[in-house]
Amino acid sequence: MRLFKRLNLLLNLKRQLGRNFRHIRESICQRVEVKPRTADKNQLPIRIKLLQQPLNCPHPLTRRKALRGWHCPIEAMLCQRFILGTWAGCDDPQRVIDLHGVGIDDDSAGGPCTLERQGRLAAGSRTRYQHSAPLVRHLLLPKVATTMPVLSLIANPADPELDAALAQAVLAQTGGELNWLSHGVACDILEPSAPQALELARDIIGSKAVDANLVPTEGRRKLLLVADMDSTMIEQECIDELAAALGLKPQVAEITERAMRGELDFAQALDTRVALLKGLERKAIEEVRREAITLAPGGRALVQTMKAYGAYTSLVSGGFTFFADYFAKRIGFDEAIANVLEFEGDTLTGTVTKPIVDKNTKRERLLALATEHGLDLDRTLAVGDGANDLDMIGVAGFGVALHAKPAVAEAAGIRIDHGDLTALLYLQGYAEDDFVR
Numbered sequence: 001m002r003l004f005k006r007l008n009l010l011l012n013l014k015r016q017l018g019r020n021f022r023h024i025r026e027s028i029c030q031r032v033e034v035k036p037r038t039a040d041k042n043q044l045p046i047r048i049k050l051l052q053q054p055l056n057c058p059h060p061l062t063r064r065k066a067l068r069g070w071h072c073p074i075e076a077m078l079c080q081r082f083i084l085g086t087w088a089g090c091d092d093p094q095r096v097i098d099l100h101g102v103g104i105d106d107d108s109a110g111g112p113c114t115l116e117r118q119g120r121l122a123a124g125s126r127t128r129y130q131h132s133a134p135l136v137r138h139l140l141l142p143k144v145a146t147t148m149p150v151l152s153l154i155a156n157p158a159d160p161e162l163d164a165a166l167a168q169a170v171l172a173q174t175g176g177e178l179n180w181l182s183h184g185v186a187c188d189i190l191e192p193s194a195p196q197a198l199e200l201a202r203d204i205i206g207s208k209a210v211d212a213n214l215v216p217t218e219g220r221r222k223l224l225l226v227a228d229m230d231s232t233m234i235e236q237e238c239i240d241e242l243a244a245a246l247g248l249k250p251q252v253a254e255i256t257e258r259a260m261r262g263e264l265d266f267a268q269a270l271d272t273r274v275a276l277l278k279g280l281e282r283k284a285i286e287e288v289r290r291e292a293i294t295l296a297p298g299g300r301a302l303v304q305t306m307k308a309y310g311a312y313t314s315l316v317s318g319g320f321t322f323f324a325d326y327f328a329k330r331i332g333f334d335e336a337i338a339n340v341l342e343f344e345g346d347t348l349t350g351t352v353t354k355p356i357v358d359k360n361t362k363r364e365r366l367l368a369l370a371t372e373h374g375l376d377l378d379r380t381l382a383v384g385d386g387a388n389d390l391d392m393i394g395v396a397g398f399g400v401a402l403h404a405k406p407a408v409a410e411a412a413g414i415r416i417d418h419g420d421l422t423a424l425l426y427l428q429g430y431a432e433d434d435f436v437r
Contacts, residue, residue: 228384229317262387278350298421
């Protein structure tokens with residue numbers, strides 16, 4: 001008789017649990033919304049979105065008490081899976097359910113045996129699945145791989161000096177794995193094992209026109225480019241070429257050189273030089289723009305490739321909108337910011353509109369664009385050649401000094417002394433076949 005009662009109790013328990021979980025399943029199905037996804041998404045074909053209302057507690061049998069919140073761990077686990085489990089490449093075959101929080105909707109559910117069991121589980125330290133909310137997220141999210149370095153070797157495409165023998169010589173001293181991005185022009189040495197890999201590489205390269213830099217692999221392709229214009233995206237200093245039209249290039253160029261080295265206050269140096277241009281006619285300025293200014297090699301490929309892969313591009317110049325707007329459109333930048341020359345009729349007044357675009361403007365624009373596009377700073381790239389570029393170079397994920405003054409190159413994290421602007425693509429791991437020209 002006693003055995004019969006125990007069997008009957010177990011059967012009732014089985015039916016009760018089956019009913020409770022059936023209600024949970026039905027409750028979930030009534031509260032999900034299925035939305036179609038486009039075929040090009042690297043995700044599950046549908047996204048299951050929970051509505052705002054939480055799951056209802058399963059209805060108890062007659063004269064039985066509700067689960068009194070014991071269903072919450074199950075609900076939390078199911079919610080976590082629905083919300084977190086449908087991102088790209090994360091079709092996890094396993095499901096984790098917090099069984100330690102499951103109770104039985106009977107009068108004895110909260111009795112001494114249950115409390116004693118909970119005490120044993122919690123004794124010493126918490127178990128793997130207790131307090132599931134933070135732990136479940138940790139278990140379901142993909143693990144971030146440890147960042148490994150890449151030794152980047154880049155030559156000038158117009159006169160490449162990076163042959164296979166030089167690459168192998170560097171590899172023999174630094175260790176790692178060789179990967180060519182463009183034969184004769186650029187290669188990566190992945191995960192060099194030597195403690196001073198960059199110094200060793202530069203010693204082996206010696207006087208050859210090859211740039212060596214050490215960059216991280218994580219977030220290597222950047223989603224924001226902020227670039228200087230004069231002597232970076234174009235090959236000249238516009239103000240020097242304007243001075244040449246008045247026969248004043250030597251005087252103005254000397255001031256420009258000192259300002260770019262950081263020896264003069266940029267704003268004062270700009271005012272001094274622009275004052276010397278007073279009376280220059282608009283027609284002469286247009287002729288300088290058309291005849292004297294040339295685009296820096298690789299600039300269009302840099303901008304068009306980064307845009308094709310989702311980046312935003314900004315040209316921020318201490319030069320003039322008369323040039324920046326024009327060349328930004330030719331190269332393909334999304335925006336251009338520069339100083340405004342003031343005219344009286346068709347001749348220069350010798351002044352610029354205040355406030356001027358200086359090093360602070362460049363840095364603040366990079367920070368503002370990163371915030372606007374929801375990017376961490378390590379996903380940004382800044383490039384320039386002068387002292388007024390150092391602030392933005394210093395905060396960018398990749399801060400690149402391109403053919404820069406010695407003090408600027410020394411202060412920058414990355415320096416390109418020989419390559420053209422496509423070097424910035426190779427630094428990001430783009431192969432030549434990836435370029436958009």
